């Protein structure tokens with residue numbers, strides 16, 4: 001039983017200037033993902049996904065952790081007590097919101113402020129971009145308590161870093177800090193915790209200037225083409241652009257016009273002024 005928080009409190013969020021700041025909010029349990037938190041996170045993602053005042057979503061953690069992974073008591077032990085059905089239900093709830101996040105309408109950024117373990121690799125990979133504090137610690141700790149890195153964690157490690165890194169990480173259960181996580185490709189960048197939010201805000205603001213239809217088409221394209229042969233990818237990208245045009249045929253034309261005719265910006269140096277054609 002969760003006693004420390006009401007269900008609603010397990011996830012905190014606020015929307016400011018186009019950015020939805022969402023955080024795991026069980027700091028006293030190092031933001032371990034319980035079934036309650038997983039259900040609440042899906043509700044929060046639902047609520048924010050199509051809001052006009054949200055252009056970018058940032059996922060962070062309250063306190064010293066980003067997320068200490070799955071809750072060993074509430075996610076594993078208590079659901080197993082309900083047999084296969086309990087386990088499968090809990091898996092569906094957690095994998096469900098990670099999948100939702102992988103294909104989220106808005107671009108997403110993981111702001112990894114502290115501990116990131118095991119199951120935490122699911123939402124880490126689900127976010128399009130990731131920035132970590134130098135002080136953060138990443139670990140596949142599953143081996144330390146006697147299981148394999150499931151819930152997608154082994155897959156995430158091999159998607160993001162080399163075979164040797166992933167194997168060493170998973171077999172030894174040794175943690176790496178934010179700097180090493182950046183070197184390995186787990187995150188885009190690592191910087192001192194005190195500078196983390198400012199850097200993430202800057203990146204979110206860059207994204208907010210871009211055409212939102214193009215952002216969604218682009219983030220999906222980068223995820224999809226990784227699994228495709230070249231010719232399939234080429235074809236997918238043709239179709240994806242045509243589909244994007246059906247939602248926003250004017251944006252790219254405006255982008256061409258502001259460069260070629262108006263000469264008000266250079267695409268090589270920044271984004272066109274999208275307010276001109278939305279107005």
Ligand code: COA
Pocket residue numbers: 028029030032064068069070071072073074115117118119141142
């Ligand atoms: N599942 C359940 N409870 C967890 C948890 C998890 N994954 N991670 C932390 N907690 C709980 C602790 O049991 C403790 O509860 P209590 O106050 O009721 O005793 C509380 O959160 C604080 O944890 P504590 O270990 O005292 O914090 P710490 O700051 O000293 O250490 C960690 C932080 C993250 C290193 C440590 O909590 C840890 O190893 N957690 C497990 C990480 C893990 O293996 N996750 C993989 C799951 S797939």
